[in-house]
Amino acid sequence: MDLAAWSKLKNSDVGAPLSWRLTEIGAWRPNPQPKFEVETVPGLSPGVPAAVVHGVLSEKECQELIAAFPSGGKGYMPGQRVAELYRDRRVKSRSLVRDELLAKILQERLQSVLPHNLDGGRLFGVNPNFRFVHYDTGGRHSTHIDGREPVMPEQDEAGDGWVQSRMTLQIYLNSHGKDFRGGEFAIVDADDSSEDGRVKHLIKPQAGDVVLFYQERLNPPSEYPPYELQHQANDVTEGEKYACRTMVDYIFPDQQTAHLSNVKDDYMSRRSVLAIGNTIMDTMLTVSHIPVDEKISVKTKKTYVGGQGANAAQALALLGANVSFMTRLGDDPEGHTAMNAYEKLGMDLTHKVVVPGAHTSVAAVLVATDKAHHRSCLIYDDPKLLGSPTSEPVDAALHRLSSGHFDAVYTDGWQIDLALPIARAAKKLSVPIVADIEALTAETRELADLATVLIAGASVIKALAGQDDVRHAVLSLVNRCPGRVVVATEGEGGSYGAAHGEEVIYVPALEVDVQDTTGAGDSYHAGYMMAFLKGRSVADCMSFATKVAAAKCETPGSSLTRDALERFGLLDGKQLAAIP
16 A cells, blocks of 8 residues: 555554664664564464564664654654544554564564465565554553455556555564553454453563464455454553554455455365374485495485375365364474474364374485486384374364364375274265375275275285286276275376276376475375365366376475465465366
8 A cells, every 4th residue: 555545544644764763773683583482373263374473573672662652743643633533442642654674674583474375365575554552551442353454455566466464463562561561462252242251362462572463354244254353452551552563465466366365264165174194204315316335415405394194285285175184293393393384384283193202203305316316215103103092183083074074084094093983984974085005904905995085006006906907906996896986196107097987097197397206196195185175077186186296296395385386377366276
């Protein structure tokens, strides 16, 4: 929004930046910045972002910004005038300020916290238009929902898209309990009109804390009420509170997406999948060739959140599914890294199994850069992790399954003590099961029989069928269970699939610039699942899955990225699969 329009919207002219003072006296905290503690706001729908980020500004920076607070002049509005214009708030003063340096510094410090993609748009930047607010005793801001600005998205030709805010960024400049009492940031229950029990979450801010939260769509209202981030600034009962507020802007491919997209609506309208499988922290080492009894240099080393089930679950989330992921994790740094990655993708972790004192599974993956592109994978599974009790998480998942929460179940064929009871129940409830099998045991053979769609490597399909020819093996397994689909994958050799009563379909692999084939099969499964949920034919499902796998092969690491999917034209503006 240009400055004149914002000034008109806020009933005031706009003053000069305050950050000049910090620059003039050298008060900015030097880089590198400390690692900020991020406290996620609980109780929100999956994908709705809200968090408290502690210590984004230093106490010295906060003190100098308070010292620079206007007491008059351009942009300044005394409390009496604020009360006349806005009956829902009481403040000592409010000042409108355009401060591009402060916005730049906040964006740099919050780069790892801000969602880079939201509502089908990508991060555009922290808005430089700030409201600095001074509260004294009795100061408050009544219950409200923050609106998006501008009300109608504006085209930004330089950025090639439409811009509108999606998050509020509130900075506290002094501390609750030390400089003032009361004045808490309270998220309240929009459905509860009583005074008692209205507060869902209470934040007692300290100097330098930033509260980031999503701006829900107000016009038209959400199709899935109530609003989740209705909030208020409680009465200041003692002392004075200083804060400032701006927004985080996103740029969208078209005006309709910018105006109408809304996390909760999009989430509720998407198909829901319960994914069950491994989490393995993969350390990927690129080497010239796979060594045998020799020493060689490692070209690159990177760590990714991988594992067969995790790769597929993350790809499903990127493709637009609502994913609940049941996986075992250790209560260790690797486990917390994995959980953070899943939460950033909007995945529901209600059914995760965190085992105290256990190590999250890890792997060292050697990826050769020669023409053969061979791989070698060394995996460590902590016996304590795999031997953990499962009855409670399985019972909880079964309850949600029986209540109709999930449209389908996916399993990578591992964590079989978690997957098998859920697959048995899903079969009875006629909930589709898409299953991968890598190792043949009595339990995985039962899982293969339960699957609505069985996708596995050709060697496994041939072993299950007792056939040496892959086409005959696919047909043999399909004919054993009417209504089932079987797909055999052969990597660069393509895939073979059939439904009951149909001929075998062959889909060749795409010719791509192969960077890393790790996780390509898992990505294939995710692509097949997305097309399957949209009711597509076996041929269309295999075709889409092949494209998703190809996107993974062009991506270093064990899991897909949004950029890779966009490069292959597999995402639209709302992050939904573009099935051919």
